[in-house]
Amino acid sequence: MGITRTELFTSKQNEFAQIAKVFGHPARLAILEVLLKSNTCICGDLVEELGLAQSTISQHLKELKTANIIKGNIEGTSVCYCINEEKWFELKANFNELFDRYPNPKDCC
Amino acid sequence: MGITRTELFTSKQNEFAQIAKVFGHPARLAILEVLLKSNTCICGDLVEELGLAQSTISQHLKELKTANIIKGNIEGTSVCYCINEEKWFELKANFNELFDRYPNPKDCC
DNA sequence: ATTATTAATCGTAATATTGCAATATATAGA
DNA sequence: TCTATATATTGCAATATTACGATTAATAAT
Structure with missing residues (x-):
């Protein structure tokens, strides 16, 4: 469907x-990587990249x-994008919380 | 389309x-959480959960x-599932590699 | 052998996602 | 005002995903 x-889920x-x-689309990863690489906001540019x-x-x-x-700030006729720092670290924590739930030591297989 | x-992408x-x-479906997260919670492999059970x-x-x-x-081992008429430990930690590293690329200090917005 | 149990696969329907051209909107500059 | 530039939105078409019933396959128990 x-x-x-x-x-059925929490x-x-x-939300997770x-x-x-x-994150499940390479174009969005590519966009994020451009934003991460440059130390400043990116205005335009993304379409050419x-x-x-x-x-x-x-x-x-x-x-x-x-x-x-990400956040977008209007800058004249273009828009400047950058990563939302707060959210970024929140997501990092969320993912680690999941990954760290691995039972150690585990008792199977 | x-x-x-x-x-267009690397x-x-x-792969990322x-x-x-x-990870982008709550049912798969729920399955993983069941596998994480129990310290052993899960045979069946998942359908009822x-x-x-x-x-x-x-x-x-x-x-x-x-x-x-995850890995699945056939156990008689049922199948036992558990998380692939090696892959799990590889993924944790992959995600952290991405999250840690955040430029610090950054110079914008 | 027959039957019961468990999980995988198939077929199908409904909905979501991706991508692009065309169009709309909004601002800057002449 | 008119034009150029940059981004958002709309309207599709193609493909992917999700879900489930029905079926199949494989083993266990009788």
């Missing part, structure tokens, strides 16, 4: 999945913004 | 996105297995 039965699970999904159409990139940026992973 | 233009980006996508149909869970397990995040 293409529809996720979110009612809101924490649904939502975020992971945003990646090989996708402007509208497609705008859409991916929108998803990153909606997930609160 | 629903098709990702993987040719294999590292594509592929993994993130696996989550509220999804058996075939649906089997499909999600397949994706987790394909991504090499």
Whole structure:
């Protein structure tokens, strides 16, 4: 059905999945990497860096913004994007919290 | 088009996105959490824990297995699942590598 | 051998995602 | 005001994902 039965899961699970999904596209990773590499905000430039159409990139940026992973500041006729520092470290903590739940020592297999 | 233009991105980006996508569904997170919580392999049980149909869970397990995040050992008529320890820590490292790329100090916004 | 149990696979329907062209919007500069 | 530039939005078309019932396959128990 293409529809996720979110009612079966905790809101924490649904929210985590939502975020992971945003990381689940190479174009969005590429955008994030450009933002990480440059020490400052990126105004424009993104369309030339990646090989996708402007509208497609705008859409991916929108998803990153909606997930609160990046911020966009209007700068004259263009928009400057950068990573939302607070959210970024929150996500790092969230992922580590998951990864660190690995039982140690474990008793199987 | 629903098709990702993987040719535009590095294999590292594509592979990372592929993994993130696996984490991008609450049912798969729920499965992983069950496996993390119990200190041993889980044989069956998963279908009762989550509220999804058996075939649906089997499909999600397949994706987790394909991504090499979990392993399945046949145990008589049932199958025991557990997290692939090596891969798990590799993923933790991969995600942290990404998160740690945040420029510090940064000079913008 | 027959039956019960468990998990995988198949087929299919519904919905989501990706991508792009075309269009709209908004600001800067002449 | 008119034009150029930059980004967002809209409207598709193609493909992917999610979910489930039905079926299959494989082993265990009787």
